[in-house]
Amino acid sequence: MPEDEKTPGREVITDYAQAHFRYFRTADGTVYAQRNGHPVARPIRSQGTTGSHRQELMVGLFRDGHGVFNGTALKEALDLIEALALTTEVQAVHIRVAPGFDGATWLDLGRTDGQSVRIHPTGWDILTPDPREVCWRRTQLTGELPMPAKGTNGKGIDLLLRLNNFATAETECLAIAWLIGCLGPSVPVPAPFLTGPQGAGKSTSGRMLTRVIEGMSADLRRPPKDEESLTAAVAAGWITALDNLSHLGPDLSDLMCCIVTGAETLKRALFTDGDVYRARYRRPLLMTGIDVGVIRPDLAERLLPLRLERPTVRRTEAELWREFEEVLPVILGSLLDLTVQVRAAQTDIPTDLRMADFAHLCAQLDAATGLGALNAYRATLDDLNDDVIEGDLLAQTVLQHAATLDPGAVVRMTSAEWLHALTRLYSGEDCRPLPKGWPTTGKVLSDRLKRLQPTLSARGVVIEWGRTKTARYIELDCPTPPSPDQQAAF
Incomplete structure (x- = not known):
């Protein structure tokens, strides 16, 4: 064939690609390729080791007898395909868990054939989802999950709990509630913090809970050194599990709050001057550790302490994980059965808790099983409030001041006047030195009180901000007197 009658390589590639793949874009403008009839999509610009679209396109062309093409032809073809895809409808891509049609949700089993679990109001099935x-x-x-077992009669839940060293039945039901919450793509769940003495199996339990959803290849990770490292890990998986935390600085604490309830990060796009790359994320988070020190109030409302105890009989790692892998299909099947029952339960939504979606899930779990998860959740939040107060001298001083007031008394002062009064109360007659971090200005005091407002409100001390014609003020209202135990603590 004369040279001028040959079809250019870029046209051959473009025609083949459009015949065998579906191209679409996401809300952030990234273009994805999806093989016809297969639910897994790959970004066309990806060079990842999990298999890029460029690689699968080259392999398909070679196996179907079209030959091998040079990099220039591939680049020109992909440039054209990307430009054409920018005019298509927007569709989201999901990792591990996704919403479906008619109120269903999907769980990706990580299989090469694309088979997934569809959880719907009347049950769950294993299907290959429609790519659209x-x-x-x-x-x-x-990671790849095993095929979940049908007809388990709930025995998988018992098998999972038997392999862990949870201290109480209340802790067990909260762990199950969290796993059910991880199967919901749009419901934020608090972050379990597995605590206990040395040798209680915190890391092992953390791995087990994570592997129920993420498969046997999932593992715990060391706490990241910076925000960029953590957001990259969060964006690449579903559950982010951090091991052996011993300290939570302000920056890491704020970032964890964002991960639990959702946030967005912006970075400058590579090789550009003015374009940006936008990443949204909200993921289940899990942590292990003996103690992380002082917990900030905003993070405390997003935590789920799960306490473990040291086992009386030790088992080898090989024996433990061999048994877990054998029963994982039964555990997953029982969890899916319970998820269907919980979602079908009709209950009122608790409106007094920060994580209202998870509180509602606990109430549904109680309606389906009678476990008492909601009361257990309230008790853990109450314990966390105590931890916040014990680690914050300002909160202790405010409660000490409230204990001197008559029931129903209302005190209104400017922030500077409050700072003087609380500082004088803390120093006492012996004029003890102020601790590090004590507020130095009225503005700093006001900001600290705003962080402590939910914690103090849980102890019957209501703080509000207002303004008169001449100045702003902070108002403290103590509608119910602190209990004798609270007064004795200070």
Whole structure:
């Protein structure tokens, strides 16, 4: 064939790609390729080790007898495909868990054939999702799950709890509630913090809870050194599990709050001057550790302490994980059965808790099983409030001041007047030195009180801010007197 009659390579590649793949864009403008009839999508610009679209396109062209093409032809073809895809409809891609049609949700089993679990109001099934309903994104953190077992009669839940060293039945039901919450793509769940003495199996339990959802390849990670490292890990997987935390600085604490309830990060796009890359994330978070020191109030409302105890009989790692892997299909099947029952339960939504969605899930779990998860959740939040107060001398001083007031008394002062009064109360007659971090100005005091407002409100001390014609003020209202135990603590 004369040279001028040959079809250019870029046209051959473009025609083949459009015949065998579906191309679409996400809300942030990233273009994805999805093989016809298969739910897994890959970004066309990805060079990842999990298999890029460029690689699968080259392999398909070679196996179908179209030959091998040079990099220039591939680049020109992908440039054109990307430009054409920018005019298509927007569709989201999901990692591990996704919303579906008619109130259903999907769980990606991480299989090469794309088979997934569809959880719907009347049960769950194993299907290959319609690519226009669900698009999965896979990364190196996407492990494969076994086929869940049908007809387990709930015995998988008992098997999972038997393999862990949870201290109380209340802790067990909260762990199950968290796993059910992880199967919801749009429900934020508090972050379990597995605590206990040395040798209680905190890391082992953390791995087990994570692997129920993420597969046997999932593992715990060391706390990241900076925000960028953590957000990269969060974006690449579903559950982010951090091991052996011993300290939570202000920056890491704020970032964890964002992970639990959702946030967005912006970075400058590579090789550009004015374009940006936008990443949204909200993921289940899990942590282990003996103690992390002082907990900030905003993070305390997003935590779920799960206490473990030291086992009386030790088992080898090989024996423990061999048994867990054998029963994982039964555990997953029982968890899916229970999830269907919980979602079908009709209950009122608790409106007094910060994580109202998870509180509602606990109430549904109680309606389905009678475990008492909601009361257990309230008790853990109450314990966390105590931890926050014990670690904050300003909160203790405010409660000490409230204890001197008559029931129903209202005190209104400016922030500077409050700072003087609380400082004088803390120093006492012996003029003890102020601790490090004590507020130095009225503005700093006001900001600290805003952080402590939910914690103090849980102890019957209501703080409000207002303004008169001449100045702003802070008002303290003590509608119910502190209990004798609280007064004795200070």
